[in-house]
Amino acid sequence: MEIDISAQMWAAMVTCFSAVFTSNILLTYFLGMCPFTSVSREVKTSIGLGFAVIFVMTSTMAINWFAYHYVLVHFGLEFFRFILFIIIIAAFVQFVEMVIDRYSPRLYQNLGIFLPLITVNCAILGASLFMVIRDYTFIVTVGYGFGSAVGWTLAILAMAGIRQRLTLSRVPPGLQGPGITLIIAGLMALAFIGFTGVLQ
Amino acid sequence: MSPNGQATLNRDIIVDGLWRNNPVFRQVLGICSTLAVTNVVLNTVVMCVSLTFVMALSCVTVSLLRNITPRNIRMMVQTLIIAFYVIIVDLILKAYWPDMSRNLGPYVGLIITNCIIMGRCEAFAGSNKPAASFVDGLFNGLGYSFLLLTISVFRELLGMGTILGMEMPYFSTLWDKWIIMVMPPGAFFALACVIWVCRSFKTKEQG
Numbered sequence: 001m002e003i004d005i006s007a008q009m010w011a012a013m014v015t016c017f018s019a020v021f022t023s024n025i026l027l028t029y030f031l032g033m034c035p036f037t038s039v040s041r042e043v044k045t046s047i048g049l050g051f052a053v054i055f056v057m058t059s060t061m062a063i064n065w066f067a068y069h070y071v072l073v074h075f076g077l078e079f080f081r082f083i084l085f086i087i088i089i090a091a092f093v094q095f096v097e098m099v100i101d102r103y104s105p106r107l108y109q110n111l112g113i114f115l116p117l118i119t120v121n122c123a124i125l126g127a128s129l130f131m132v133i134r135d136y137t138f139i140v141t142v143g144y145g146f147g148s149a150v151g152w153t154l155a156i157l158a159m160a161g162i163r164q165r166l167t168l169s170r171v172p173p174g175l176q177g178p179g180i181t182l183i184i185a186g187l188m189a190l191a192f193i194g195f196t197g198v199l200q
Numbered sequence: 201m202s203p204n205g206q207a208t209l210n211r212d213i214i215v216d217g218l219w220r221n222n223p224v225f226r227q228v229l230g231i232c233s234t235l236a237v238t239n240v241v242l243n244t245v246v247m248c249v250s251l252t253f254v255m256a257l258s259c260v261t262v263s264l265l266r267n268i269t270p271r272n273i274r275m276m277v278q279t280l281i282i283a284f285y286v287i288i289v290d291l292i293l294k295a296y297w298p299d300m301s302r303n304l305g306p307y308v309g310l311i312i313t314n315c316i317i318m319g320r321c322e323a324f325a326g327s328n329k330p331a332a333s334f335v336d337g338l339f340n341g342l343g344y345s346f347l348l349l350t351i352s353v354f355r356e357l358l359g360m361g362t363i364l365g366m367e368m369p370y371f372s373t374l375w376d377k378w379i380i381m382v383m384p385p386g387a388f389f390a391l392a393c394v395i396w397v398c399r400s401f402k403t404k405e406q407g
Contacts, residue, residue: 028384033232034315079291082309083283090276122232122313129306174400179392186388193383 005139012143014199015136019147022196025123026155027189032123036156037181039117046160050153052115054146056096057124060089061145064128065138078132085128093118123152158188213332217339223316224347224391225398230316235348235391237307239382241364244352246293246300250308252341254285255317259325259337261285266326278321279312286311316344347398351390355381 025031032053039049064085072078097115100108118124127148131141162184171180217223223230237243261281262269269277290308293301301308311317320340325333357363359381361372380386 030232030236030384030387031310033235034230079287082287082290082312083280086279086283086312090279122310125313126232126306126310129309133305172396174396174398175392179395179399182388182392182395186385186392189385189388190380193385 008137008139011137012139015140016143016147016150018199019144020151020154021192022199024151024155024189024192025127025148026152027185027192029126031126032121032152035117035121036159036185037178040156040159040163040181043157043160043164046153046156049117050149050156052118053121053123053152054149056089056093056115056118057127057149057152058142058145060092060124061128061131061141062138063088063092065131065136065141068132081129081132082125085125089118089124089128123148155185155188159184213336214339217336217341218343218346222343222347222398223319223340224344225395230314230319230344231391232310232314235351235387237304238348238352238387238390239355239359240303241349241352241356243300243303244348246297247304247307248341248345248348250286250289250293251311251314251317252338252345254282254289254311255320255341256334256337257285258282258317259320259333260330262321262325263328263330263333274326275318275322278318278326282317282321283312316340347394351387351394355386355390359383359386 019025023029026033026036035049040046067084067088068078068081072081072084093115097108100115127145131144136144159181163181166180166184175183237247258278258281262278265277265281286309289311290301293304293308317337320337324336328336353363357368357371358375358378361368361375361377378386381390
């Protein structure tokens with residue numbers, strides 16, 4: 001099987017870049033909004049959650065690619081993908097939790113509480129479904145998974161930074177909490193649209 | 201609530217779902233998968249119908265199985281039940297309305313991770329009778345739908361001058377179209393405004 005590795009790598013890098021900036025999974029596809037509005041109160045917790053998401057998303061995307069192309073397509077069970085993907089994600093998160101707990105209790109203390117949250121993070125399932133719809137190859141899939149996760153982390157970090165400043169400002173009562181968070185997210189999405197011209 | 205901790209089937213469940221404890225502006229849950237399709241009214245209608253269908257039926261199923269589900273794996277069981285109904289919706293859309301299925305892309309599948317369904321299953325259906333759970337799921341779904349429909353009507357009208365693809369007087373001709381409303385930032389702004397308006401009503405009611 002002859003695959004042009006360098007072209008693939010280049011495609012993966014472009015996909016990765018576009019997933020971080022031009023089509024940020026949070027700001028253009030609205031995936032992962034729930035933790036985004038609830039966890040983004042502090043920079044420190046956002047970093048922890050961000051790293052957990054980067055690790056889990058990149059790995060599960062790779063596993064899901066193999067599971068989809070070598071198991072589901074092979075048996076003609078493509079409609080089963082929702083269940084398979086969610087089981088793989090849940091199982092992987094559980095597994096990582098146990099491994100970290102066993103070998104690095106300190107890391108577990110910092111990261112552990114975020115891991116169960118990740119299972120219900122729609123960004124991870126969403127990225128896997130995009131991978132199927134857009135027919136990515138394996139290398140591009142890994143690039144896409146990594147890029148999406150980095151883009152998500154970038155957005156939640158920026159939001160946490162802004163929200164810490166926000167505690168000092170006066171917000172109308174009906175807009176406090178989620179309302180103002182969404183307006184900030186809208187402004188951030190506007191800023192990210194500015195990147196659109198960078199590719200092509 | 202009746203003495204044995206079971207919510208009785210009454211008006212309270214309906215009012216809670218539609219307004220007092222509305223999933224979108226009170227709890228701000230589960231906006232991920234549906235906010236993305238609010239740029240066109242038709243997509244939103246299909247998405248909201250699917251979501252309400254999945255929510256009502258999975259609440260009933262979770263409620264029926266509540267006594268035989270082992271407690272420590274209940275999350276997984278609930279996820280699988282929800283996924284089962286989502287697959288049904290996905291297959292129906294693919295078979296009878298392939299264009300719509302393509303428009304919605306991955307978002308139908310993402311109903312599975314919509315936290316609001318999980319939240320209702322966990323908070324209500326897991327400890328209540330099937331009939332009450334069905335009403336709870338249905339009206340939470342409707343409460344969710346009516347807000348998203350409001351958002352989508354404004355987005356399509358201001359952004360493209362149409363509603364359900366029909367050209368509206370004034371908006372399709374003289375109105376300077378706000379393209380930003382059909383782009384992603386518009387969704388954030390529209391949702392924020394709706395939350396703002398609804399929560400202001402709420403504060404007045406209490407005060």
